[in-house]
Amino acid sequence: MTRTKDRYDVCIIGSGPNGLSAASLLAQSGLSILVLEAKSKLGGGMRTEELTLPGFLHDVCSGAHPMGILSPFFKTLPLEKFGLKWKEPPISVAHPLDEEPSVLLTQSIEETAEGLGIDGSSYQKLISPFVNNSPHFWEDVLAPIHIPKDPFSFVRFGLTGIRSAKGLAGSRFKEKRAKALFAGLASHSILPLESPLTAALGLVFAVSAHQKSWPVVEGGSENLAKALVAYLNTMGVEFQTNTRITSIAELPQTKVVIFDTDPLQLASLTESHLPGLYRKRLERFRFGPGVFKMDWALDRAIPWKDPKCLSASTIHLGGTMEEIAKAEADVWKGKHPDRPYVLLVQQSLFDPSRAPNGKHTGYAYCHVPNGSRIDLTEVIEKQIERFAPGFSKTILARHSMYTADFERYNPNYVGGAITGGAADLTQAFFRPVARLNPYSTPNPHLYICSASTPPGGGVHGMCGFYAAKTxxxxIDKLKSLKFT
Ligand SMILES: Cc1cc2nc3c(=O)[nH]c(=O)nc-3n(C[C@H](O)[C@H](O)[C@H](O)COP(=O)(O)OP(=O)(O)OC[C@H]3O[C@@H](n4cnc5c(N)ncnc54)[C@H](O)[C@@H]3O)c2cc1C
Structure with a gap:
């Protein structure tokens, strides 16, 4: 994959879901585009490798795709025609608890509510308005600050979601089952559950599951990247792999550069092309905790105490809301919890192509302090054993990734942070810095489209879509301007 021209309308540094989405929208408008990627494979967070044993396919980064299947931009692209196949499980999330059946998040609100005991009707009241009466929910949520398409529903979402997950769950639910489910969902935010706005993440993930089961990609997450690339090939987009850009001076002639990178690289690669004050603001960007990830080749499916867990793509391990909240708060204090919140995905149960006949794969990670060097293999496996006794006996091989491994793998994962940076009250909306248009920079030729812009982390491509729209x-004005 090498470039053929000396001059392009747009160069995009990085081929993650946002870089490829930006390329898609721009190519649809007939612009000439070059995508430059540091690794030998395209795709950023959408890659799959035999990390453990031959024949076992592991998603290196993203594993389950609630935002991918619902992405308003991906939906407009002919990705199925280019090989993308979502594999939807019967249950999106199972949340095991000690000594009682797991809490199950299914596509049916009623069925999910039934499993929540006396909190079932509160859950229905909380979630239903966003599922049933909000046709533009995803366009409004997966976007920068804008005039909402569903103003009434969006204001309702904002007023509820601005609260902390712990505060909202505490005020709406009486028993541990609903509280635990909500805490597990909200913990995707990688924020302490006492923080404002964590309720929004709990709501977003609950609503997503009631619209589409959280899918995995047949053959591995990299097949989503391959479908995007195949589509881009039809429009003449060019790619150059094995090319880590260290300065924009290395780029061919171009009118626009879009960075699918973290804000620190935007600052360092552009040198004098951006004013010092703006670069200082980029350098102050906060990344938040990192992750420690494990992948396993398994002799058989995970022996969950509650066999219903075998119908869920994603398992939230961590027990009650109080336990999960403590674990997540500890991580922000620089501690490694003994019983962390573990996010586990079991792709091979719904996509047999991931492992040899009868065998399975396992994927799990937990949040750790940014830059952590601690080996959490035992801690994670113990947390799984708690709800699946005998798990360790199913392990044929294991692979682990520390925060430094992630940063080496992809420089965007600063200190092992996987979602483009802390999405707390200020950085959720104003990322990478507070600016009327967050994708633009003070230099009209330079833009950023990574998960460090709104709406933030996840494989949905919406950051790329909005950067490309900008x-x-x-573009017409830029074509007549000299790049300075
Ligand atoms: C362990 C893990 C689990 C995750 N799980 C999920 C999940 O289940 N579901 C989900 O939706 N999301 C998940 N995510 C998050 C998701 O993968 C990211 O939010 C998403 O990939 C961000 O997309 P992006 O386009 O902004 O950048 P990235 O996907 O990070 O891609 C950026 C690309 O740019 C390249 N690059 C960076 N700097 C340079 C440079 N200087 N020169 C050339 N190339 C460069 C990188 O090599 C990379 O290929 C997970 C991430 C990780 C790490």
């Missing part, structure tokens, strides 16, 4: 609005 470029399209300005």
């Amino acid at each position: 470029v399209l609005k300005r």
